[in-house]
Amino acid sequence: MKFNNETEKQVFERLWKELSNLIEKDCQGYDELYGYKLLEGEFYDEEVAKALVYKFCKAYQFNYEEAVKNLTDTLNWRREFDPLSAAFKETHNKALESIGILTLYPKAPANKKVVTWNLYGGLLKQKEVFENVEKFLRYRIGLMERGLKLLDFTDENNDYMTQVHDYKGVSMWKMDPQIKKCTKQVIETFQKYYPELLYAKYFVNVPSLLTWVYDVVKKFVGEETRKKFVVLNDGNKLGAYIPFAPSTLYGGKSADSLATQNVTDVRPTPYALSLLEKEMTTEID
Numbered sequence: 001m002k003f004n005n006e007t008e009k010q011v012f013e014r015l016w017k018e019l020s021n022l023i024e025k026d027c028q029g030y031d032e033l034y035g036y037k038l039l040e041g042e043f044y045d046e047e048v049a050k051a052l053v054y055k056f057c058k059a060y061q062f063n064y065e066e067a068v069k070n071l072t073d074t075l076n077w078r079r080e081f082d083p084l085s086a087a088f089k090e091t092h093n094k095a096l097e098s099i100g101i102l103t104l105y106p107k108a109p110a111n112k113k114v115v116t117w118n119l120y121g122g123l124l125k126q127k128e129v130f131e132n133v134e135k136f137l138r139y140r141i142g143l144m145e146r147g148l149k150l151l152d153f154t155d156e157n158n159d160y161m162t163q164v165h166d167y168k169g170v171s172m173w174k175m176d177p178q179i180k181k182c183t184k185q186v187i188e189t190f191q192k193y194y195p196e197l198l199y200a201k202y203f204v205n206v207p208s209l210l211t212w213v214y215d216v217v218k219k220f221v222g223e224e225t226r227k228k229f230v231v232l233n234d235g236n237k238l239g240a241y242i243p244f245a246p247s248t249l250y251g252g253k254s255a256d257s258l259a260t261q262n263v264t265d266v267r268p269t270p271y272a273l274s275l276l277e278k279e280m281t282t283e284i285d
């Protein structure tokens, strides 16, 4: 954890000290964040808990009130939305499952080790997947949470993720309203409840004719996030940014295809597993 000055450090320490009160008082005791436990007890890892609280302080420029509000909002949202269930319990539409890929490149440069790939171009013939915004969101959040599980919040070289959107095959003259709704909802959810987790985001195979879509969508996104975006017309240029990407289609140095690289066996953290088990017991009762 790096602090630029004493004030930042004090804000973090104040929030850290207040954490259990805030969680008890404002979050009905819900202390799970990205699968990790924030309050002492079984499954607790202080270093991880501190790293996560630090992210909220950093995301809100060490403004105490803002950091508190957003952290408690996030925990309350998690208690209700149950992203762990979306990640590890629920099944999603097959077409969606097939276009969301997670890769892990341990030797890649800092924060480019965990990459989420959204091959949205592949969904063009299956527009029905965008009809139910809630279902789409649960799928996308599930993928996000599984990706987060591959990060290591105690390692400053692997505590952010990189994301790729591949729009190969996309051609459109106007934006489908359902796609727009899903997109907006996902962007808003990520902005509110997943701060300081994105390192870089690449949009590949974007035809020059569609740069207008970029101009539309980027309006939904905050300035800090926007700075992390790179648009590439040619997917083969991606290898210059993600060196271990597949050589075929993405110009990286791996002979493996994305399907081969796909990490499919992502397990919940022990704390997440205990919460999911508790949920199942309650459901059976």
Ligand code: HEM
Pocket (backbone or CB within 6 Å): 118, 120, 121, 123, 124, 140, 163, 165, 167, 170, 179, 182, 183, 184, 186, 187, 190, 201, 203, 206, 210, 211, 213, 214, 217, 218, 221, 225, 229, 231
């Ligand atoms: C974000 C889908 C076309 C640029 C998103 C998101 C979805 C999505 C679901 C939410 C964020 C996420 O899932 O990570 C689609 C679909 C498209 C399409 C289905 C067409 C079939 C385009 C095109 C561009 C574009 C042509 C041009 C570059 C963006 C940008 C974001 C975004 C800038 C914001 C990313 C973020 O905040 O993380 N898109 N998109 N999209 N899309 Fe697209």
